[in-house]
Amino acid sequence: MLINLNKIRSVVIEEVIHETPTVKTFIFKDRISNKAKPGQFLMLWIPGKEELPMSVMLSKRKDRAAVTVRKLGYGSTALHEKSVGDKIGIRGPYGNFFTVPSTANKALLMGGGTGLAPLMRLAEILCDHKIACTVIIGAKTKEEVFFETFANDLLSDTHHRVVVTTDDGSYGLEGKATDAMADIVGIEKFDIVYTCGPELMMREVFNIAMSYSLPIQASLERHMKCGIGICASCCIDEYLVCKDGAVFDEDKLPSFKEFGKTYRDKSGRKIFYS
Numbered sequence: 001m002l003i004n005l006n007k008i009r010s011v012v013i014e015e016v017i018h019e020t021p022t023v024k025t026f027i028f029k030d031r032i033s034n035k036a037k038p039g040q041f042l043m044l045w046i047p048g049k050e051e052l053p054m055s056v057m058l059s060k061r062k063d064r065a066a067v068t069v070r071k072l073g074y075g076s077t078a079l080h081e082k083s084v085g086d087k088i089g090i091r092g093p094y095g096n097f098f099t100v101p102s103t104a105n106k107a108l109l110m111g112g113g114t115g116l117a118p119l120m121r122l123a124e125i126l127c128d129h130k131i132a133c134t135v136i137i138g139a140k141t142k143e144e145v146f147f148e149t150f151a152n153d154l155l156s157d158t159h160h161r162v163v164v165t166t167d168d169g170s171y172g173l174e175g176k177a178t179d180a181m182a183d184i185v186g187i188e189k190f191d192i193v194y195t196c197g198p199e200l201m202m203r204e205v206f207n208i209a210m211s212y213s214l215p216i217q218a219s220l221e222r223h224m225k226c227g228i229g230i231c232a233s234c235c236i237d238e239y240l241v242c243k244d245g246a247v248f249d250e251d252k253l254p255s256f257k258e259f260g261k262t263y264r265d266k267s268g269r270k271i272f273y274s
């Protein structure tokens with residue numbers, strides 16, 4: 001049967017996990033999203049409020065998928081007000097996805113905040129390939145750390161380690177995730193780096209990866225309206241993040257003048273990262 005991914009599917013929220021005071025995971029039944037590739041995203045409609053791109057998070061339950069959402073502004077706050085039994089709409093999954101080079105034996109996964117969601121889907125695949133994984137989880141403070149146990153459980157069948165950093169040193173290593181990355185890649189060789197998180201973190205991850213000539217795949221975020229390559233609200237330089245990405249590799253990333261420098265607000269106005 002031909003499935004129209006652009007048609008909104010109404011799904012019922014079956015479970016809400018409170019990951020941290022500001023982050024919740026919403027689990028729902030959807031066979032299509034359950035099979036999404038790591039890094040693909042849904043356009044998630046909060047009825048009467050907003051439609052937002054959200055990475056597909058892993059759910060171990062049959063035919064279920066999930067999104068892990070930080071309460072930030074208008075749309076995500078409206079989603080955080082939803083509970084078990086409420087309906088939301090989804091379309092997709094859209095976009096390209098993280099890929100695993102056939103020669104890779106050792107991977108470094110750099111996640112910041114909810115950027116960990118697509119990396120958890122990826123981690124499951126890396127584990128199936130018996131690729132050794134180092135996961136670095138960066139958070140501001142202890143109470144904002146999540147997915148540490150999830151990552152350890154997920155990767156239990158392969159050689160792995162999970163390193164947590166907090167900006168204030170309240171848990172794990174004190175400092176930025178990128179400080180830990182710089183220390184680790186200074187003494188260990190990796191075949192590939194994967195990253196998703198705040199853009200300034202990803203820019204730094206990219207800079208470190210380039211200085212050690214490491215292949216890198218980064219999942220970028222831009223404001224999205226259509227999610228399917230029509231409106232151009234998600235552009236980065238001449239590329240559309242929804243259609244050409246959201247995952248870009250070391251071939252394309254160096255050509256982006258906007259990467260880690262500017263993004264566009266809802267009206268399309270360029271905003272400089274400060």
Ligand SMILES: Cc1cc2nc3c(=O)[nH]c(=O)nc-3n(C[C@H](O)[C@H](O)[C@H](O)COP(=O)(O)OP(=O)(O)OC[C@H]3O[C@@H](n4cnc5c(N)ncnc54)[C@H](O)[C@@H]3O)c2cc1C
Nearest residue numbers: 041052053054055068069070073074075076114221222263
């Ligand atoms: C492919 C993709 C996957 C995503 N996956 C997730 C996910 O798994 N979980 C999740 O919580 N969110 C995810 N997002 C982000 C999400 O779509 C929303 O942007 C986020 O929830 C904020 O929406 P809002 O309506 O709550 O905030 P808004 O009211 O739109 O804005 C909140 C604030 O964020 C600022 N802002 C907007 N865009 C950027 C930017 N690029 N860089 C810096 N600041 C910016 C705005 O200026 C504003 O100050 C993803 C985005 C993309 C493109």
Ligand code: FES
Nearest residue numbers: 227229231232242
């Ligand atoms: S969101 Fe419309 S073109 Fe990408």
